[in-house]
Amino acid sequence: MGGDFAPEVAVEGAVMALKKIGKDSRIVLFGDEKRIRELLKKHNCSADNFDIVGTTEVIEMGDHPAKAFIAKKDSSMTVGFRHLVDGKIDGFASAGSTGAMMVGCMQVVKPIKGVIRPVISTLMPIVMNRRGLLLDVGLNVDAKPEVLAQYGLLGSIFAESVLGIKNPRVGLLNIGEEEGKGNAQAKATYDLLKEQKDINFVGNVESSYIFTGKYCDVVVADGFVGNVILKMAEAMYRINNRLTPFKPWLLNLLRPVLEPMCPKLYYHQNFWNAMNYESVGGTIVIGVNAPVMIGHGGSSAKAICSLICTMERNIESRVCDKLREAFKDVTPVEE
Amino acid sequence: MGGDFAPEVAVEGAVMALKKIGKDSRIVLFGDEKRIRELLKKHNCSADNFDIVGTTEVIEMGDHPAKAFIAKKDSSMTVGFRHLVDGKIDGFASAGSTGAMMVGCMQVVKPIKGVIRPVISTLMPIVMNRRGLLLDVGLNVDAKPEVLAQYGLLGSIFAESVLGIKNPRVGLLNIGEEEGKGNAQAKATYDLLKEQKDINFVGNVESSYIFTGKYCDVVVADGFVGNVILKMAEAMYRINNRLTPFKPWLLNLLRPVLEPMCPKLYYHQNFWNAMNYESVGGTIVIGVNAPVMIGHGGSSAKAICSLICTMERNIESRVCDKLREAFKDVTPVEE
Numbered sequence: 153m154g155g156d157f158a159p160e161v162a163v164e165g166a167v168m169a170l171k172k173i174g175k176d177s178r179i180v181l182f183g184d185e186k187r188i189r190e191l192l193k194k195h196n197c198s199a200d201n202f203d204i205v206g207t208t209e210v211i212e213m214g215d216h217p218a219k220a221f222i223a224k225k226d227s228s229m230t231v232g233f234r235h236l237v238d239g240k241i242d243g244f245a246s247a248g249s250t251g252a253m254m255v256g257c258m259q260v261v262k263p264i265k266g267v268i269r270p271v272i273s274t275l276m277p278i279v280m281n282r283r284g285l286l287l288d289v290g291l292n293v294d295a296k297p298e299v300l301a302q303y304g305l306l307g308s309i310f311a312e313s314v315l316g317i318k319n320p321r322v323g324l325l326n327i328g329e330e331e332g333k334g335n336a337q338a339k340a341t342y343d344l345l346k347e348q349k350d351i352n353f354v355g356n357v358e359s360s361y362i363f364t365g366k367y368c369d370v371v372v373a374d375g376f377v378g379n380v381i382l383k384m385a386e387a388m389y390r391i392n393n394r395l396t397p398f399k400p401w402l403l404n405l406l407r408p409v410l411e412p413m414c415p416k417l418y419y420h421q422n423f424w425n426a427m428n429y430e431s432v433g434g435t436i437v438i439g440v441n442a443p444v445m446i447g448h449g450g451s452s453a454k455a456i457c458s459l460i461c462t463m464e465r466n467i468e469s470r471v472c473d474k475l476r477e478a479f480k481d482v483t484p485v486e487e
Numbered sequence: 488m489g490g491d492f493a494p495e496v497a498v499e500g501a502v503m504a505l506k507k508i509g510k511d512s513r514i515v516l517f518g519d520e521k522r523i524r525e526l527l528k529k530h531n532c533s534a535d536n537f538d539i540v541g542t543t544e545v546i547e548m549g550d551h552p553a554k555a556f557i558a559k560k561d562s563s564m565t566v567g568f569r570h571l572v573d574g575k576i577d578g579f580a581s582a583g584s585t586g587a588m589m590v591g592c593m594q595v596v597k598p599i600k601g602v603i604r605p606v607i608s609t610l611m612p613i614v615m616n617r618r619g620l621l622l623d624v625g626l627n628v629d630a631k632p633e634v635l636a637q638y639g640l641l642g643s644i645f646a647e648s649v650l651g652i653k654n655p656r657v658g659l660l661n662i663g664e665e666e667g668k669g670n671a672q673a674k675a676t677y678d679l680l681k682e683q684k685d686i687n688f689v690g691n692v693e694s695s696y697i698f699t700g701k702y703c704d705v706v707v708a709d710g711f712v713g714n715v716i717l718k719m720a721e722a723m724y725r726i727n728n729r730l731t732p733f734k735p736w737l738l739n740l741l742r743p744v745l746e747p748m749c750p751k752l753y754y755h756q757n758f759w760n761a762m763n764y765e766s767v768g769g770t771i772v773i774g775v776n777a778p779v780m781i782g783h784g785g786s787s788a789k790a791i792c793s794l795i796c797t798m799e800r801n802i803e804s805r806v807c808d809k810l811r812e813a814f815k816d817v818t819p820v821e822e
Contacts, residue, residue, distance in 0.1 A: 279726060290662055293670040327625055327714040335628040335711045359719040363726060376670045377712050379662040381719060384694040388723050391614060391698060395755035398733060420730035 153183040153210045153228040154248020155451045162247065163191040165456020170201055172457065173464050180241050182207055182228035207231045213449065217251025221259075229253065233260040236442050243467045245434065245459045247447030253437075254291070261440045264475050266482030269299045270439030271306060271375075272446065274382055275315070275462070277426030278365035280419070285311045285320075286362065286371045289435055290379035297337060300324075300372055301344035306438045307370035308351045309478055313469040315369070323357030323368030325377060331355065337374060345372070350478070382435075389427040400424070433459030436466065439475065443467050488518040488545045488563040489583020490786045497582070498526040500791020505536055507792065508799050515576050517542055517563035542566045548784065552586030556594075564588065568595040571777050577802045580769065580794045582782030588772075589626070596775045599810050601817030604634045605774030606641060606710075607781065609717055610650070610797070612761030613700035615754070620646045620655075621697065621706045624770055625714035632672060635659075635707055636679035641773045642705035643686045644813055648804040650704070658692030658703030660712060666690065672709060680707070685813070717770075724762040735759070768794030771801065774810065778802050 153159055166179050173179070181188050185206035192199050209227040211220045221230055229248050233256035236244040246253060257263075263270050273287035287307050292299060304322045311320035324342055326334040331342060333356060345353045357367050359381065373381070393400055403410075403421050411418045425431055433455050434447035443466040447459045488494055501514050508514070516523055520541030527534050544562040546555045556565055564583050568591035571579040581588060592598075598605050608622035622642050627634060639657045646655035659677055661669040666677060668691060680688045692702050694716065708716070728735055738745075738756050746753050760766055768790050769782035778801040782794045 279730070293662070325715065327628070327711055327718075335709075338711075359715040360722040362719075363722055374670075376662055376673075377715055380660065380694040380712055380715065383662075384697075384716060384719060387695040387698055391758065392727065392755070395614070395758055397752045397755055417732045420727070420732055423726065423730055 153207070154246040155447060156213075156247075156449050157451070158247065159183050159187050160191060161451060161453045162456050163188055164195060164453035165451070166202065166460065167192070167195045167197045168453060168457035169460035170197070172461050174468075177464050178203060179460060180205060180235070182232045182235075184208070205231060205235065211249055211252045213249055215249065215252070217249050218255045220249075221252045221255040229256060232256075236444070237261055243443035243445070243463045245445040245447060245463050247434070247449060247451040247456065247459070250446050250449075253444065253446045257437050257440045257444050261442050261444060263440055264472070264479050266479035267306070267439040267475075268302055269295065270437055271303055272435040273307065273310070273438050274435050275432045276362060276371070276385075277423060277431075278363055279423055280365075281422055281426070282365055283315055283426070284362065284365055284369045284371065285315065286373065286378055286381065287438060288373060288375040288378045289382045290375045293374060293376040295337070295374050297340035297344050300337070300341040300374065301348065302439075303372045304345050304348055304351045304353060304370070305478060306475065307372060309474050310436075310438050310471055311370050313471040313474050314465055317369045319352050320369040321354045321367065322351050322370045322372060323354050323362075325359065325362070325371050325373035325381075326356035327358065329356050329358060341372070385427055386429055389424055389429075392424055393428075430455040431458055433457070433462050436462070438471075440472075441476070442472055488542070489581040490782060490791075491548075491582075491784050492786070493582065494518050494522050495526060496786060496788045497791055498523055499530060499788035500786070501537065501795065502527070502530045502532045503788055503792035504795035505532070507796050512799055513538060514795060515540060515570070517567045517570075519543070540566060540570065546584055546587045548584055550584065550587070552584050553590050555584075556587045556590040564591060567591075571779070572596055578778035578780070578798045580780040580782060580798050582769070582784060582786040582791065582794070585781050585784075588779065588781045592772050592775045592779050596777050596779060598775055599807070599814050601814030602641070602774040602810075603637055604630065605772055606638055607770040608642065608645070608773050609770050610767045611697060611706070611720075612758060612766075613698060614758055615700075616757055616761070617700055618650055618761070619697065619700055619704045619706065620650065621708065621713055621716065622773060623708060623710040623713045624717045625710045628709060628711040630672070630709050632675035632679055635672070635676040635709065636683065637774075638707045639680050639683055639686045639688060639705070640813060641810065642707060644809050645771075645773050645806055646705050648806040648809055649800055652704045654687050655704040656689045656702065657686050657705045657707060658689050658697075660694065660697070660706050660708035660716075661691035662693065664691050664693060676707070720762055721764055724759055724764075727759055728763075765790040766793055768792070768797050771797070773806075775807075776811070777807055 180203040182205045207228045209224040211227045232244045235241045271288040272291045274289050276284040276286045278284050311317045326338045434445045437444040515538040517540045542563045544559040546562045567579045570576045606623040607626045609624050611619040611621045613619045620642050622638050646652045661673045769780050772779040
């Protein structure tokens with residue numbers, strides 16, 4: 153029931169995802185059961201393909217996230233988080249209120265022991281069909297260096313598990329390459345990251361290089377600047393898409409014929425497609441006890457479909473277990 | 488003599504700029520006079536078109552900026568700044584060491600009375616062939632809210648004078664539109680900008696909108712995040728340019744024929760051309776007593792040509808006089 157176009161796009165996206173997920177995976181839909189069944193019928197899709205958990209309430213975008221999460225006990229979001237923490241589902245995603253989703257993460261799923269602050273991340277597009285990881289993309293601003301330094305380990309384990317990158321190179325977003333560059337936060341974080349033995353820290357990385365994948369696979373950033381990067385990337389995608397004389401829909405239509413003949417023609421298209429948030433589906437919460445993803449409020453069906461597929465990879469990688477293992481000896485830090 | 492490819496590209500760019508500047512404008516070249524004359528000869532350009540001031544020393548990129556600026560009294564940069572402050576030239580630009588350029592700005596040209604910290608800015612490309620202003624792009628990190636609030640007035644006057652935008656809309660770069668969003672610095676800056684009566688402050692602006700020109704013409708940002716935006720824009724330009732199947736050089740070649748027939752074909756090209764640093768030539772120092780611009784170290788001849796043309800507009804707008812007038816009643820703040 154979360155997002156501007158729920159439940160229509162959520163159901164449509166789930167139907168799209170059915171064809172893409174593994175046969176052992178199962179999609180559980182939380183929401184108005186009657187509407188869900190009507191919509192599935194409209195898409196000529198049997199309700200037997202899904203588990204449906206009927207809920208009666210909706211957390212609206214205008215609601216106070218923390219209050220609504222507690223008060224609306226039968227909202228799709230509150231019930232979903234309950235199922236997640238009870239082990240009835242393996243991961244939970246919603247395009248609903250980000251604030252309420254974070255309440256669910258922090259108060260129901262809870263941070264992994266030893267993690268000071270969980271973080272939200274995005275799979276960055278990198279030229280030549282690869283992906284990197286950018287974290288934080290907006291959860292913690294004015295983050296302490298100790299918090300940022302933990303992103304290094306969180307991101308490294310995530311990139312290795314979910315993206316399959318061996319010994320991922322971790323870079324600190326900064327405005328110069330040399331040690332000692334940047335603001336006070338970046339300088340202090342550099343010193344902490346440098347001391348971490350369990351990650352492959354490659355030093356500072358400038359924003360010029362994060363999309364080239366030349367220097368690093370994981371980019372550590374404060375939530376303020378990470379959010380600026382994420383939104384700017386989305387804006388560039390939209391502007392490029394609107395202005396390009398090579399219509400993306402036409403190129404995609406002709407892809408089966410043209411791409412084998414001239415793969416270079418599609419490098420450009422592939423990069424910009426990957427820049428579209430719809431190709432990942434949303435941001436990934438890292439550092440809590442179970443897989444959680446937050447979709448865009450304005451998610452399309454395609455975005456919901458990607459959200460489900462990314463979630464499946466996230467669950468199958470057992471990244472939360474690996475994070476718990478890595479942080480088990482970390483002394484919890486009081487904030 | 489500044490920049491990776493000096494003096495070759497500087498002279499070549501100056502020759503290119505000769506055809507673009509007004510007939511009352513005069514380009515003064517500072518550097519190795521013999522080399523300059525040789526290079527002008529190579530380009531079949533009479534030395535009479537320029538004033539040449541011979542200098543014998545060069546500030547290298549490895550030099551300590553402040554020490555080199557003082558020690559190398561006969562470097563093109565030190566002599567250039569001396570000419571500027573003596574009124575022998577009206578503006579000074581170089582692709583040399585940014586650090587040394589800032590020493591010249593702060594110690595020779597000096598900040599305008601009342602301006603806490605001068606700032607470096609860039610002319611942002613905005614869809615449909617317009618320009619906006621982004622400041623700071625990397626000079627002052629961890630800037631105090633009082634410093635950022637002054638960028639509002641500095642940027643507003645600059646945009647009105649140099650870009651010809653009437654009553655420019657000033658936005659504060661933030662990660663949410665509503666008042667109260669962002670980090671501590673952004674929140675405090677918002678409160679100060681809101682109180683300024685002499686600017687048209689339109690509130691927070693997210694990075695999604697800075698290139699659309701939808702909400703504002705002037706974007707105020709801390710130097711850290713502004714630098715991240717600038718470098719990311721340059722990276723996007725390079726990636727797009729490298730991957731696009733519509734070769735930019737070919738489109739530019741065919742422009743005289745194709746653009747009148749199909750202007751839409753060029754919207755895309757025009758936007759990305761404007762995203763290229765070569766189209767502006769460098770960053771503009773705002774808040775010092777005379778026009779100063781800093782080119783990229785790796786400047787091409789085209790970039791130097793743009794640098795000279797942007798400088799000409801800067802000088803003709805008499806923006807420094809207007810800034811002095813606007814700040815004359817501001818009580819100097821001790822940092």
